[in-house]
Structures are given as C-alpha cells and as structure tokens.
Amino acid sequence: MAKLQKSIDKRNALVKATIELVNNNGFHATPMSKIAKMAKVSPATIYLYFENKQDLVNQTYIEVKAEYTNYAFATYEENMSVEDGFELIWKRIADFKLKECEHAMFLAQCDNTPMIDEPSRIEGIKHLQPLLDLWQRGKKEGLVKPLSDFILYAYAINPLSFLMITQKRGAFQLNESHIQEAYQAAWDSIKVNK
Amino acid sequence: MAKLQKSIDKRNALVKATIELVNNNGFHATPMSKIAKMAKVSPATIYLYFENKQDLVNQTYIEVKAEYTNYAFATYEENMSVEDGFELIWKRIADFKLKECEHAMFLAQCDNTPMIDEPSRIEGIKHLQPLLDLWQRGKKEGLVKPLSDFILYAYAINPLSFLMITQKRGAFQLNESHIQEAYQAAWDSIKVNK
DNA sequence: TAACTAAAAATGAACGTTCATTCTTTTTTT
DNA sequence: AAAAAAAGAATGAACGTTCATTTTTAGTTA
Incomplete structure (x- = not known):
C-alpha cells in the first residue's frame, strides 16, 4: 500500500464520519469531537487535514x-x-x-x-x-x-x-x-x- | 384589538424571526439569543412560549x-x-x-x-x-x-x-x-x- | 375614577455545559 | 536524530436554559 505524507485513510475516515453524522443528526448536532471519535482520531488531528x-x-x-x-x-x-x-x-x-x-x-x-x-x-x-x-x-x-x-x-x-x-x-x-x-x-x- | 393572556404578537414575532434566521444561516447558526433579538424580546421570554x-x-x-x-x-x-x-x-x-x-x-x-x-x-x-x-x-x-x-x-x-x-x-x-x-x-x- | 394588590408576563444577568480550536507533549517516520 | 504526524488536555467563546427581579395586567375596593 502506497504511503502518502499524511494518511489518506485518516482523511477518508474523517469524510466518511462527517457524512454519517451529518445525515443522522444534522450539521447543528455534529460536533468535531464526535467526528473525531467516529474516525478514531484525535480532534486535533482533524486540523491537520482541514482548516476548520x-x-x-x-x-x-x-x-x-x-x-x-x-x-x-x-x-x-x-x-x-x-x-x-x-x-x-x-x-x-x-x-x-x-x-x-x-x-x-x-x-x-x-x-x-x-x-x-x-x-x-x-x-x-x-x-x-x-x-x-x-x-x-x-x-x-x-x-x-x-x-x-x-x-x-x-x-x-x-x-x-x-x-x-x-x-x-x-x-x-x-x-x-x-x-x-x-x-x-x-x-x-x-x-x-x- | 383582542388581548390574549400572552401576547400572540410576541409569539408570531418569534416564529417569524425563526424562519428568517434559519433560512439565512441554517439551524446550526441560529442561536436563541439572535432569535430573541430579532423578535425584540428577552431570551428568557422565548421559554414562556416554547419548551425549548x-x-x-x-x-x-x-x-x-x-x-x-x-x-x-x-x-x-x-x-x-x-x-x-x-x-x-x-x-x-x-x-x-x-x-x-x-x-x-x-x-x-x-x-x-x-x-x-x-x-x-x-x-x-x-x-x-x-x-x-x-x-x-x-x-x-x-x-x-x-x-x-x-x-x-x-x-x-x-x-x-x-x-x-x-x-x-x-x-x-x-x-x-x-x-x-x-x-x-x-x-x-x-x-x-x- | 383612583388606589391597591396579587398574579402573570417579561426581563437582563448568570449558570453550567458544550463547542471549535489550539497548545504542549509524545509517538512515528525517515 | 531530526522532522512530521498525532495525541490528549486545555482554552476561551458561545450556547441553551434558568434564576432572581422588575414590570405589566386585570380585578377589587373605595
């Protein structure tokens, strides 16, 4: 498996978690902490991949x-x-x-x-x-x-x-x-x- | 003008403000404080008309x-x-x-x-x-x-x-x-x- | 009508919580 | 061993909601 500098898997997991949580709870009830948890990542890590x-x-x-x-x-x-x-x-x-x-x-x-x-x-x-x-x-x-x-x-x-x-x-x-x-x-x- | 116990005007103003703010900013960016401000009412007053x-x-x-x-x-x-x-x-x-x-x-x-x-x-x-x-x-x-x-x-x-x-x-x-x-x-x- | 009063309505400030984001440290990679 | 990536804990701001108090209303008495 090819390795990028930052793990593409982690990014994908974050995107996937975002879709799932926003679908089920709406944007307003989807905190970054939950996205991080579902993607099995620290909240801080999200900010390595996305601005905000x-x-x-x-x-x-x-x-x-x-x-x-x-x-x-x-x-x-x-x-x-x-x-x-x-x-x-x-x-x-x-x-x-x-x-x-x-x-x-x-x-x-x-x-x-x-x-x-x-x-x-x-x-x-x-x-x-x-x-x-x-x-x-x-x-x-x-x-x-x-x-x-x-x-x-x-x-x-x-x-x-x-x-x-x-x-x-x-x-x-x-x-x-x-x-x-x-x-x-x-x-x-x-x-x-x- | 007929008088109800609680002012129907205030309730209407709250509903109207909710529509306008949710339309423009989305549910997630529509705090109760803004709704209250737009309806020219105290935040606490909302809770006389609505549970939450x-x-x-x-x-x-x-x-x-x-x-x-x-x-x-x-x-x-x-x-x-x-x-x-x-x-x-x-x-x-x-x-x-x-x-x-x-x-x-x-x-x-x-x-x-x-x-x-x-x-x-x-x-x-x-x-x-x-x-x-x-x-x-x-x-x-x-x-x-x-x-x-x-x-x-x-x-x-x-x-x-x-x-x-x-x-x-x-x-x-x-x-x-x-x-x-x-x-x-x-x-x-x-x-x-x- | 005017004064009084008790209840209802309304308020601004305050509360505890949760949130997005950042800071400092640790772990992993090369 | 240096640099990059990731982590958990921390931070300050903002939120929904409630509290303590004031204002308004409506009914009663004089």
Missing part, C-alpha cells in the same frame, strides 16, 4: 458531488442517441441514489440548507455539463422541450431526491418497477409530445 | 406547513374536474412558493434535514389529503397514471421546490411563462398518454 469545520464540510460536499457525477456519466458516450443517452444517465443517477443512499442524502441536505458556502456550491454544479449538452442536442433534434436547464433538471432528475428521502424515512419502499415508472414520468415531462 | 429550541422549530414547521396547505386548497372544490382541480391546486402551490418564498424555503430546509423530529413531520403530511383524493379520482377515471402518491408528488409537486430554491439563489429568474411550462411538465409527467 466549514472547510471539512465543504470538501466533503465537493468530493461526494464529484463521486455522484462521475458515477452518473461513467458509461455514457457522446455518440449515443438522445433517448438512449438520457435513459442511461437517468438510470445511473437512480442507481447511485439508491445504492449510495447515504451519500445522496448528504448532498440533498447540503443543497437545501445554507450549510455549504457559495463557492463550493458553484464548484459542485460544474460537473453536470454532459447532461446539459445532451439536452441541448435533444432540443435541436426536436425531441426535448425547449425549456431552461433548470426546469428540465427540476422535472427529469430532482424528483429522484424526493423519492430517495421518503424511501430512506421508511415512508414507502422503492422497487425496480417504481424505478421504471419514475423514469417514464421523467421522460414524459421533458419529451416533446408528438 | 427544538419545540420552537417544530411548532414553526407545523404552522408554516398548515399555512401552505391551507393556501393550496383554499379555492379548490371537490366537484371540479380532475384536470381543472389539479391545475388549480398546482398553480396555488406555485403561487405560494413564489410569493411566500421565505416560508416555502423554510419548509424545504426542514423536509431535507433531521432538523424536525418525526412526530412533527408526520403531523405536517396529514393536510395533503385533498390532493391525494383528487389523484385517486384521476386514476379511477383513467386520466392519471396508476402510480403511488409518492411518485406522483415527486413529479407533479416537488419540482417546484427545486425551482424556488434555484430562483432564490439567483441562479435564474422564474417568470409567468416558466410557470406555465412547469405546469405542463408536471401534468405531462402524471397524465395518462392517450
């Missing part, structure tokens, strides 16, 4: 966001048809939100509170470009409604966050056929009606 | 949620057609989220964090029944897809929260034609394709 608590949360956000978009676009290729490309990306995102539920929950919490500072938020948005390009192509081909990317995202992608959260809270159980139904609803909402 | 900070936030959540659903259904009548009823409710909700943006933002934050305890969350859901009944009717009439209420809500209603938040963050400007487009996307996502 805000920096720890910002960096965690950016990393999880990057992981999310990497997963979403991992198997996508630009020469796919708009419909195939969208279905592929959509299902990868659904997959991520269900399998990496903890990480997706963390993102949802960050995206809906003033927990993250503005620069980190902007940094996190950048990585969605392939999806926006795909929609651009879809609009040109007359397959996708000529709407702003925000509206397309709101209807095609964001509903998955709501479903993930209600599922996590135990309100109902998502299964494979729900995923297919949700995909159909997503596509119906943004596709041009012939 | 958690109780203050819970009660605020329930009140805002009730205000939201009251507004949503205020002009709805059960003898309306499914399509008309849905459009009416949808547009009332859109209206609320844009006009009472602060209140809607507060709800979004509560709904996406562990800020609120479970009983208050359940209390908040109750009031949506008229919409669920409408969908039930729509399914019977073959107008609305036979999907779970959670999925219908995720696609028909929840996207408005995303749009509201991005608009509030200044990412883009929502206008009347966006609202119409969004309504169409909402209906397209849940209506049965003939």
Whole structure:
C-alpha cells in the first residue's frame, strides 16, 4: 500500500464520519469531537487535514458531488442517441441514489440548507455539463422541450431526491418497477409530445 | 384589538424571526439569543412560549406547513374536474412558493434535514389529503397514471421546490411563462398518454 | 375614577455545559 | 536524530436554559 505524507485513510475516515453524522443528526448536532471519535482520531488531528469545520464540510460536499457525477456519466458516450443517452444517465443517477443512499442524502441536505458556502456550491454544479449538452442536442433534434436547464433538471432528475428521502424515512419502499415508472414520468415531462 | 393572556404578537414575532434566521444561516447558526433579538424580546421570554429550541422549530414547521396547505386548497372544490382541480391546486402551490418564498424555503430546509423530529413531520403530511383524493379520482377515471402518491408528488409537486430554491439563489429568474411550462411538465409527467 | 394588590408576563444577568480550536507533549517516520 | 504526524488536555467563546427581579395586567375596593 502506497504511503502518502499524511494518511489518506485518516482523511477518508474523517469524510466518511462527517457524512454519517451529518445525515443522522444534522450539521447543528455534529460536533468535531464526535467526528473525531467516529474516525478514531484525535480532534486535533482533524486540523491537520482541514482548516476548520466549514472547510471539512465543504470538501466533503465537493468530493461526494464529484463521486455522484462521475458515477452518473461513467458509461455514457457522446455518440449515443438522445433517448438512449438520457435513459442511461437517468438510470445511473437512480442507481447511485439508491445504492449510495447515504451519500445522496448528504448532498440533498447540503443543497437545501445554507450549510455549504457559495463557492463550493458553484464548484459542485460544474460537473453536470454532459447532461446539459445532451439536452441541448435533444432540443435541436426536436425531441426535448425547449425549456431552461433548470426546469428540465427540476422535472427529469430532482424528483429522484424526493423519492430517495421518503424511501430512506421508511415512508414507502422503492422497487425496480417504481424505478421504471419514475423514469417514464421523467421522460414524459421533458419529451416533446408528438 | 383582542388581548390574549400572552401576547400572540410576541409569539408570531418569534416564529417569524425563526424562519428568517434559519433560512439565512441554517439551524446550526441560529442561536436563541439572535432569535430573541430579532423578535425584540428577552431570551428568557422565548421559554414562556416554547419548551425549548427544538419545540420552537417544530411548532414553526407545523404552522408554516398548515399555512401552505391551507393556501393550496383554499379555492379548490371537490366537484371540479380532475384536470381543472389539479391545475388549480398546482398553480396555488406555485403561487405560494413564489410569493411566500421565505416560508416555502423554510419548509424545504426542514423536509431535507433531521432538523424536525418525526412526530412533527408526520403531523405536517396529514393536510395533503385533498390532493391525494383528487389523484385517486384521476386514476379511477383513467386520466392519471396508476402510480403511488409518492411518485406522483415527486413529479407533479416537488419540482417546484427545486425551482424556488434555484430562483432564490439567483441562479435564474422564474417568470409567468416558466410557470406555465412547469405546469405542463408536471401534468405531462402524471397524465395518462392517450 | 383612583388606589391597591396579587398574579402573570417579561426581563437582563448568570449558570453550567458544550463547542471549535489550539497548545504542549509524545509517538512515528525517515 | 531530526522532522512530521498525532495525541490528549486545555482554552476561551458561545450556547441553551434558568434564576432572581422588575414590570405589566386585570380585578377589587373605595
């Protein structure tokens, strides 16, 4: 195993603990001491890896966001048809939100509170470009409604966050056929009606 | 002006200050002392109206949620057609989220964090029944897809929260034609394709 | 109406706790 | 043996909450 100056394992453990504790207790009830304890590290050690608590949360956000978009676009290729490309990306995102539920929950919490500072938020948005390009192509081909990317995202992608959260809270159980139904609803909402 | 034992004005000022401060700074950066200051009240006075900070936030959540659903259904009548009823409710909700943006933002934050305890969350859901009944009717009439209420809500209603938040963050400007487009996307996502 | 009074409401200051962060020392690495 | 990394204990500030006191209210008496 390669050795960096500071242990990457320790950093990862800190990020992991942050996600878990913030998910379960919220930012306001997640003291540095608990993060340190869960990561099996002294509180002082956190400050070797991160400037302060805000920096720890910002960096965690950016990393999880990057992981999310990497997963979403991992198997996508630009020469796919708009419909195939969208279905592929959509299902990868659904997959991520269900399998990496903890990480997706963390993102949802960050995206809906003033927990993250503005620069980190902007940094996190950048990585969605392939999806926006795909929609651009879809609009040109007359397959996708000529709407702003925000509206397309709101209807095609964001509903998955709501479903993930209600599922996590135990309100109902998502299964494979729900995923297919949700995909159909997503596509119906943004596709041009012939 | 009628006089209650304890001043209802003071209570309202506290609730209002809570919404404003939690919206701008998050729960974790909203100390009771600031809430008291903004409401022009002593910190000790808060505890005459609320048990503690958690109780203050819970009660605020329930009140805002009730205000939201009251507004949503205020002009709805059960003898309306499914399509008309849905459009009416949808547009009332859109209206609320844009006009009472602060209140809607507060709800979004509560709904996406562990800020609120479970009983208050359940209390908040109750009031949506008229919409669920409408969908039930729509399914019977073959107008609305036979999907779970959670999925219908995720696609028909929840996207408005995303749009509201991005608009509030200044990412883009929502206008009347966006609202119409969004309504169409909402209906397209849940209506049965003939 | 005016004075009085007991209870309720409101307050500013204080309390004990917890927090993020730093300091000093020890351990590990090279 | 020097430098880097990690640790536990310490620190000062900030927090939620309570305490002791003052102010306001509402009812009663004159």
